[in-house]
Amino acid sequence: MHGSKKASIMISGALKAALAALMLCLLTGCRAEPIEIPAAAPFTEAHAVTAAPSREQTPKPSPAPTSEVKPAPNARKVYLTIDDGPNSATHEVLDILREYNAKATFFTIGQCIAAYPGVAKRIVNEGHLLACHTNTHDFDRIYASPEAFAADVADWRAAVEKYVAPDAGAYVFRFPGGSTNSSVGGRKGRTAFVEKMNAEGYIAVDWNLGLNDKWPAGNTEHLPMAEYLWKSYNDTWRLYGSIDPLVILLHDTEPETVKLLPRVLDDLIARGLEFGLCDELTGDYLM
Ligand SMILES: [Zn+2]
Numbered sequence: 001m002h003g004s005k006k007a008s009i010m011i012s013g014a015l016k017a018a019l020a021a022l023m024l025c026l027l028t029g030c031r032a033e034p035i036e037i038p039a040a041a042p043f044t045e046a047h048a049v050t051a052a053p054s055r056e057q058t059p060k061p062s063p064a065p066t067s068e069v070k071p072a073p074n075a076r077k078v079y080l081t082i083d084d085g086p087n088s089a090t091h092e093v094l095d096i097l098r099e100y101n102a103k104a105t106f107f108t109i110g111q112c113i114a115a116y117p118g119v120a121k122r123i124v125n126e127g128h129l130l131a132c133h134t135n136t137h138d139f140d141r142i143y144a145s146p147e148a149f150a151a152d153v154a155d156w157r158a159a160v161e162k163y164v165a166p167d168a169g170a171y172v173f174r175f176p177g178g179s180t181n182s183s184v185g186g187r188k189g190r191t192a193f194v195e196k197m198n199a200e201g202y203i204a205v206d207w208n209l210g211l212n213d214k215w216p217a218g219n220t221e222h223l224p225m226a227e228y229l230w231k232s233y234n235d236t237w238r239l240y241g242s243i244d245p246l247v248i249l250l251h252d253t254e255p256e257t258v259k260l261l262p263r264v265l266d267d268l269i270a271r272g273l274e275f276g277l278c279d280e281l282t283g284d285y286l287m
Pocket residue numbers: 030083084133137176177
């Protein structure tokens with residue numbers, strides 16, 4: 001149930017320090033670049049289609065998996081998670097996932113569901129998981145108290161019920177910024193938030209793999225963005241690749257991430273991994 005804890009025992013002190021530094025980077029990355037909350041008029045379904053990044057620069061997906069490359073029945077799983085949508089690029093992401101026959105968990109923002117209800121419906125209709133990333137993603141509001149957080153999550157569920165379907169929302173959530181971001185209030189604060197949300201029927205899911213796509217400041221070598229994201233992805237594999245469950249964080253708010261998605265999927269398939277949805281996790285997964 002808490003495989004991460006078992007795995008972390010085996011991690012050396014030096015590596016732990018590296019992990020801590022990297023996590024800080026990952027987390028501050030999300031915090032440092034707040035998402036755009038849709039306001040009023042400009043956010044329409046019509047915009048959703050036109051603003052999608054071009055497919056032309058996207059590497060061609062590999063051919064559909066044959067029986068030879070299908071994961072074994074006991075294959076290790078990877079949980080692909082896509083945060084901060086739905087938005088103008090989510091159709092593109094869904095197209096790519098469909099080509100690869102891959103499933104993902106979308107940690108969505110209620111206000112974005114209200115702005116892009118058609119995209120939210122498509123997420124559900126194509127077998128992905130519509131999970132919770134709060135209604136507002138507003139740190140001052142949601143981290144005021146566990147009760148405030150739960151109220152914002154209730155607003156997210158109301159948006160799902162209104163714009164998608166009454167039973168479309170999963171009881172899985174991700175803390176904006178991750179559970180260890182400073183607004184949560186350390187271990188004690190985190191326990192209070194998690195206990196409140198568990199009482200509401202939700203489990204919390206952090207991540208371990210990712211592209212640093214919300215943390216451009218980490219690109220100290222000034223690499224081209226695609227190269228930086230790919231390097232970050234491989235760095236997180238080296239640091240966290242032995243942890244279960246494997247949970248990858250991507251943001252479909254980032255055009256370079258969407259362009260890189262086929263390469264990430266090719267890599268995951270080549271590693272023999274099977275795609276799982278976060279509602280099959282049996283408890284909280286916290287870093
Ligand atoms: Zn977020």
